[in-house]
Amino acid sequence: MIKEAIYHRPKNNFAYGYDEKTIHIRLRTKKNDIDEVKLIHGDPYDWNGSKWSHERNIMMKSGSDELFDYWFIAVQPPYRRLRYGFELKAKDETMFFGEKGFLSSQPEDDIAFYFCIPFLNKADIFNAPAWVKDTIWYQIFPERFANGDESINPKGTLPWGSAEPTPTNFFGGDFQGIIDRIDYLKDLGITGIYFTPIFKAYSNHKYDTIDYMEIDPQFGDKAAFKRLVETCHAKGIKVMLDAVFNHSGYYLPQFQDVLENGKDSKYKDWFHINEFPIETEPKPNYDTFAFVPTMPKLNTENEEVKGYLLKVASYWIEEFNIDGWRLDVANEIDHSFWREFRKTVKAANPDVYILGEIWHDSMPWLQGDQFDAVMNYPFTSATIDYFAKGTINAEHFSNIINRVIHAYPEHVNAVQFNLLDSHDTPRILTLCNGNKDRVKLLLLFQMSFTGTPCIYYGNEISMSGGADPGCRKCMEWDESKQDKDMYSFVQQLITYRKHNNAFGNSGDFSFIETNNEKNYVVYKKSNANETLLFILNNSAKSIDGEFAFNGTIQSSENFWNA
Amino acid sequence: MIKEAIYHRPKNNFAYGYDEKTIHIRLRTKKNDIDEVKLIHGDPYDWNGSKWSHERNIMMKSGSDELFDYWFIAVQPPYRRLRYGFELKAKDETMFFGEKGFLSSQPEDDIAFYFCIPFLNKADIFNAPAWVKDTIWYQIFPERFANGDESINPKGTLPWGSAEPTPTNFFGGDFQGIIDRIDYLKDLGITGIYFTPIFKAYSNHKYDTIDYMEIDPQFGDKAAFKRLVETCHAKGIKVMLDAVFNHSGYYLPQFQDVLENGKDSKYKDWFHINEFPIETEPKPNYDTFAFVPTMPKLNTENEEVKGYLLKVASYWIEEFNIDGWRLDVANEIDHSFWREFRKTVKAANPDVYILGEIWHDSMPWLQGDQFDAVMNYPFTSATIDYFAKGTINAEHFSNIINRVIHAYPEHVNAVQFNLLDSHDTPRILTLCNGNKDRVKLLLLFQMSFTGTPCIYYGNEISMSGGADPGCRKCMEWDESKQDKDMYSFVQQLITYRKHNNAFGNSGDFSFIETNNEKNYVVYKKSNANETLLFILNNSAKSIDGEFAFNGTIQSSENFWNA
Known part of the structure; x- marks a missing residue:
């Protein structure tokens, strides 16, 4: 596990209030280095004796760039307060990452170790016009x-x-x-x-x-x-x-x-x-x-x-x-x-x-x-x-x-x-x-x-x-x-x-395949109701090929025959 | 060079207006990984034909923690605008790091590669009461x-x-x-x-x-x-x-x-x-x-x-x-x-x-x-x-x-x-x-x-x-x-x-030595006029020892004999 590559800091693109109930958390890790990331999270004041009460949820990999993988999860803390950290697994190694760094075992009695979104105040939530x-x-x-x-x-x-x-x-x-x-x-x-x-x-x-x-x-x-x-x-x-x-x-x-x-x-x-x-x-x-x-x-x-x-x-x-x-x-x-x-x-x-x-x-x-x-x-x-x-x-x-x-x-x-x-x-x-x-x-x-x-x-x-x-x-x-x-x-x-x-914006964007040799990209836009698949051939020739996709194609459009 | 460990983002502790003329720039790299860091910097609008006019200055290592080295430099851009990037040397390798990532050769015609402090506006400079x-x-x-x-x-x-x-x-x-x-x-x-x-x-x-x-x-x-x-x-x-x-x-x-x-x-x-x-x-x-x-x-x-x-x-x-x-x-x-x-x-x-x-x-x-x-x-x-x-x-x-x-x-x-x-x-x-x-x-x-x-x-x-x-x-x-x-x-x-x-605050703090075995720390506070050396023995016994320090000790105080 390359600890030095792991990055998180709250109150920007890595952790932000998404709406009045929801907080989005992202984590950056070295590309292909980490197998699984879980978010450990709870209310800072919710204790069971000397043990902090918390949950743990799997984060999804939301994309990768040249050097890094990005992980994502949305959580809805019941009292709008959040302390959180990350459990990272790579092969046989498990590490815990919080504001104070890395530990090999999870601290259950010291929330100072964890990151903090102190309170989800409505006034601070980014809010652009709906139109x-x-x-x-x-x-x-x-x-x-x-x-x-x-x-x-x-x-x-x-x-x-x-x-x-x-x-x-x-x-x-x-x-x-x-x-x-x-x-x-x-x-x-x-x-x-x-x-x-x-x-x-x-x-x-x-x-x-x-x-x-x-x-x-x-x-x-x-x-x-x-x-x-x-x-x-x-x-x-x-x-x-x-x-x-x-x-x-x-x-x-x-x-x-x-x-x-x-x-x-x-x-x-x-x-x-x-x-x-x-x-x-x-x-x-x-x-x-x-x-x-x-x-x-x-x-x-x-x-x-x-x-x-x-x-x-x-x-x-x-x-x-x-x-x-x-x-x-x-x-x-x-x-x-x-x-x-x-x-x-x-x-x-x-x-x-x-x-x-x-x-x-x-x-x-x-x-x-x-x-x-x-x-x-x-x-x-x-x-x-x-x-x-x-x-x-x-x-x-x-x-x-x-x-x-x-x-x-x-x-x-x-x-x-x-x-x-x-x-x-x-x-x-x-x-x-x-x-x-x-x-x-x-x-x-x-x-x-x-x-x-x-x-x-x-x-x-x-x-x-x-x-x-x-x-x-x-x-x-x-x-x-x-x-x-x-x-x-x-x-x-x-x-x-x-x-x-x-x-448009009701679909989540993600790449499915990029092919350097044949020079095409495949990406999807999807929401709960539908998935749109885009295959863009950026080469000068037509391409025969296969790519992995789970699902049934219901209809297809060739934009070039418009 | 562990590129994934290298971190910088402007407008926080990594780059900020220090006063009306001065910008502080810090860079984080993996501990003991990089031999030399230079800041490449210039005014975004200062061009010589199709070449961007810029300078290059050595940054000093300002400290290290468990995983990282930190590098520092203060610059005074004449027009209060700054585009900048970093030249990193590790053994025989040289890399250039900017907002868009890493390159092995320096782009001289594309300032979009670089980080930006667009303008040093007085209203935005952190300013606590002098007392x-x-x-x-x-x-x-x-x-x-x-x-x-x-x-x-x-x-x-x-x-x-x-x-x-x-x-x-x-x-x-x-x-x-x-x-x-x-x-x-x-x-x-x-x-x-x-x-x-x-x-x-x-x-x-x-x-x-x-x-x-x-x-x-x-x-x-x-x-x-x-x-x-x-x-x-x-x-x-x-x-x-x-x-x-x-x-x-x-x-x-x-x-x-x-x-x-x-x-x-x-x-x-x-x-x-x-x-x-x-x-x-x-x-x-x-x-x-x-x-x-x-x-x-x-x-x-x-x-x-x-x-x-x-x-x-x-x-x-x-x-x-x-x-x-x-x-x-x-x-x-x-x-x-x-x-x-x-x-x-x-x-x-x-x-x-x-x-x-x-x-x-x-x-x-x-x-x-x-x-x-x-x-x-x-x-x-x-x-x-x-x-x-x-x-x-x-x-x-x-x-x-x-x-x-x-x-x-x-x-x-x-x-x-x-x-x-x-x-x-x-x-x-x-x-x-x-x-x-x-x-x-x-x-x-x-x-x-x-x-x-x-x-x-x-x-x-x-x-x-x-x-x-x-x-x-x-x-x-x-x-x-x-x-x-x-x-x-x-x-x-x-x-x-x-x-x-x-x-007090007119002296810059830095550690000179930490000794786990004998359990002491040595640090200094220094400014242009003087350097104060502090030797704190955190063990139960008195310690004989040596540590490296260039300079002449002019006077010493034993706080225990106060």
Whole structure:
């Protein structure tokens, strides 16, 4: 038994309150090292004389990655208090593992040895809005989706699709355009739209805000935005906006005031100005997003800034009934701000989804007190590497995916935002070198995986594009140039996900087989009522093969004959 | 290289903001497995073309426990952003370890491989009051310290020290008694008093509160308490009170109202009543502390309860100028409540110390948003097991102590509340079977260890007593029965700690040698100016021996000849 490989620590992905009655416990051990794990558990105050009263239950192996096996059990402690440890068996060896380490015999009179979940307080249980886990997202970059009102085109607007996108050109996409095309989206089947920023800003991407309380005039006015939200809601589509709170734009009046008045500006503490006079070269002498001088970092520890941004957060919920906030560069803002943000947002409407843009391990933001989910980039990179680029093999892919699954609690996984590409990355068709079969595998895996999938606008009709700005082309509305086959494929996947419970978040995901030689993966999604089996051939040829599965196949679908 | 043993995850004891400029990074590896560890680190946005700009620095081995070595480095990222990974060398093997696992060559174009501390936000940095780390605590159980006003004796009060303590008897200890004896405490050298509860309650221990806004009449009135605080402050002694917020007493009027009016009580949501009518047998059908019917658990998620308790928290600070809150059964109350509690307390006075009673791993409460410290029971049990009971050997002791040190960030360790015993445990003299030399070793280790030591009243004059209620005897004021030698010993230790910086929290602790056979430990406390070497002989005999130490001994003290 490799004791050093065994890991557990409570109050994160390894032990968490799942609901008001249930605690989930996971354990990590060296891969293929341990034969059986039992959870020893009881109430810390339940004693029989000098002996602690406890039970013992077998844990199931819930997956493996390159180095580790993961074990899982759900328990419902009657008094909502739990002390627990693990009994591990490997060949002839039995060990007991608790907070204080390893023992060869179980301590029955000293609960200090054990791990502790002291009390299952409702207030601390992670709790995302119920609607999220059934949502199919669609991401719109508003400048490039549809131009429905030429009267508000910004200066220098080019004819729709007449040029390749550049960092600075404009094509006049607006709210009316989206409203006009809402039936297209409804028909596709999506049930939520994530809009990149819509507030008044300088650039075409609008990540450099000038006024968080105003709609950018190129998109329309507040009345138009209200119509857009109402139109979406009437079609059963949720609306998520982008909150760019880490930094403002250069032309935010408060930053302009600081530029003008230096240390005498009443807004000097709105930012992190390291010295006066302000300089932008060679590197800005104020904190910025990356080293971009036009994106000064906001001081979210300043009470005025906090008050302003929290007002923004509630205003668009209360006045326009939006359903979600996606938080740009969420990891660089203080946790303290995000805790207040959550309180403000959930007070305005507890059903609003809070989604952080974080590319790395995000457990510190997903404890229930800050975000409901993050953009699931570890999922993205593994999926792209296997299906699009072919840079990892089937086993490596399943290792990473199992690692992704075990990195967060189950209820977090169910609402994770699973994207394949975005305005920040090349499009999947381009990543697949134009191979549409690979795109379909990507989409099938995404749609059948735990979490909520997001389709980047235009992927459903096989739009291509490299890294920013290439991925930000105008949406193709010329039907003769739209890939109708891909559209039907996406539509069919969405229909499957909606009509087969186990396809979506009511099914537990697990790999059944990964085959490096023939390059395929087999996984299942299952619940108490049904098991769906997915066989994804990631090779260029058709495959004959067998794999072990207990059960009767009741029906089968070939997605390629859709 | 045993890759499975290597552990790191940011935003806890393994990686944390130490101050506004500094990030501490730790790594855990299998004991004696790795020869050298380097930290690879840089700003996530600092690129030279397609190559990430980064530095590489050697980490130092900061300690070892039974299974693991721990490595440490402090870095000051110029833009307060950090991506980092580890280069590990073992014999001829070199590996790179990051958030995504292990690689045999270092990725220079993909920062997603690395760990991330996205931004060092001041608001998130753990920040305990500066005075705490230099405090020597003294714990007073008010009913048993001194009776200075017989006119307020509770009914049935026994003559001072005339009987053994029982769960229900009274001896009339009060505030005037403490005020009268303040010079005794000043003379001893202590600089902070932790009072077990003083609010109106039913029992002699007062953990069953009747009114959180009133002083228990047996101790005096609010004027007397004010005099007590002022007297302490005049003598340079801080005052910490006990906040028993997990549960109230049975006679709290709000609980009495629920008992009387059942589901019609307007206070029914102040508690967790699982069904009506309320029953106390065989187990209470409402949540309680442990299964004690007279201690109903308060519903700290209820807005009224929260408002009431937070008012209590600020009232005693604002009106009486107390310096600390010790939080009883702190682990069973929701984190959400404690976050609001911290905000309320620090708004009333940022210099108030918040100390949680938690017996197990407490990292989730010590992230800067909840407590300043916890009662350091893992320290207690290791120290008692080695010096008092002799149930573990020197090496085992040092393993546990190193584990304790590495379980929390450095700035948390500096303010941890290091107790040897309390009103909840047998006294140290009793644990040592009356062996005063062992008591002295315990006290020397406690006083020279990182954190803030606490002396349980009467230990300084060699009072004895077994588990509650035995440990709650009346303080011995008959000088002929006080152990003057022990008093001088404690006084001398305190003087040393006050006058030698490295003795206290300005010195870094590390073991130099542990000897199981001869049963001694050698450790040092050192800073830039001095190194103090401690040689503790835990055996019954004197020892001749040698140990390796580079340097010149400038002076030596034999604490036994004090």
